[in-house]
Amino acid sequence: MLLRVRVTLPDRPGTLGQVARTLGVAGADIVQVVVLERLGGRAVDDFTVVWPGAARVDRLCAGLGAIPGVRVNGMWRAIGAPSGGGQDAELLAQIAANPADGVATLVDAMPNLLAAGWAAAAVVPADWAVRTGTGGGSVRGSGAPAVAYASWRAPAPLVLPEVTPLRARAMDGPAGVHYAVAPFGRAGLVLMLTRADADGLSAAGFHVTEVDRIAQLVRAAATILGDRLDLVSAPPPDPTTAIAGPVATSVVGPAATSVVGPAAISAAAPTATSVVGPVAPTAAGPVTRSAAGSGVTSGAAVAPLRIPGVPTPAIMARHR
Incomplete structure (x- = not known):
């Protein structure tokens, strides 16, 4: 090895x-x-x-x-072959040749260049710093960054520490994890590399010389990519798990049910029932069953039942 x-x-x-x-x-x-x-x-x-x-x-x-x-x-x-003096220039040439995949190219190449475990491009929240207390106050991080792209050796799910997108630096995490962070200088985008203790070996943190090299590569890549960095963002949530409303469900079929609201049910079928409200049906008048189907229709004005060949019965009125 x-x-x-x-x-x-x-x-x-x-x-x-x-x-x-x-x-x-x-x-x-x-x-x-x-x-x-x-x-x-x-x-x-x-x-x-x-x-x-x-x-x-x-x-x-x-x-x-x-x-x-x-x-x-x-x-x-160490992952891959040792890095040579011309690999940095070759990496930047690849980014310039295919800027559409520039961030992904940079992230995938960095672990090999720096003998790191994995790398990721992260988007720091816009409210990464908030003022607390009175007077001068203090600045604290407001949330962990979202992962925009990670190299193939990154763990899943990937949890990143809170960072501030201000300067390149090295930092240590728990359980023998070492980080190097370098900002792209726009859109709250930062590059993160890690080394971690594994297989009974104790990894060294990122030296200042390594941090400077990472920062130079990130700045050069940012210059090449320019406005494309503004389009880099965290992936949207899975649409199959998105739910609109408290309990929203939509099914199309003979017994279709459409729910929009706490417990409102609307079904269009031969045995459809119209219910408006949390659970109880809405009745503005006497409830009459229609012979045109087995559905229930609520309302005060209901057309009399007409059957061909059978005279319509007289309308009975009860007087108090």
Whole structure:
């Protein structure tokens, strides 16, 4: 399997060689080394190695920890081949060639470029910050972002933490989850990448160098896509589960029932019953059964029953 190993080591001649030699003795085949930071006599390096799946990584950690001044910051699975120097430019060229799928192209490519687990484009609610309290008040998030597009390794259902679409940054979540967030600069759209502890490995958070790289790619993609970003939104709810009204149902058939309201029923059929109201039928006069069918008609003025060949009976009137 492909592993990413992040170590902090003294920035002096010979130390990098010791780390490389230790990785080789432990059985790791180094395929890439990336220097993330050199500051104050210390360096932070990422090693991408091919590691035998059956071998135990604790032996690798023990060997690296035995080197004076070396500390293992994280070790996690890497997806795909190591990223090269020209992959960022190639990704932006793909986005420019097919801007209609630009956001999806960016989201799908980022996990491989940054050795992340998955990525997502999220839409932050318009009311992402509200003022509370009196005086100056405080700013707090008002809701989790909605997922507009997620890469193929994203879990389902996907729950994202609250973010503010202001600046690129790294943040840590619960259960060993690490996030990197970069805003597109319009429509409340942000790109999120994650790494998480898994398979007994402890992933490292996103380094400031990685966050800067993510931000540069997102800004370049936003420049290419322009107004198309305003059309990116969260998918609408499933229409098969949408219900209009308290208990709305519509069925077309011999015993059709249309319900609009608390419990109103209207059925057009040979045995149809017209009921207006929560449960009780509405009667404006005596209820008369019509021979033209078995339906019930309510009303005061009802035409007398006429049968061919049978004289109409006299209308009886009762006087008080």
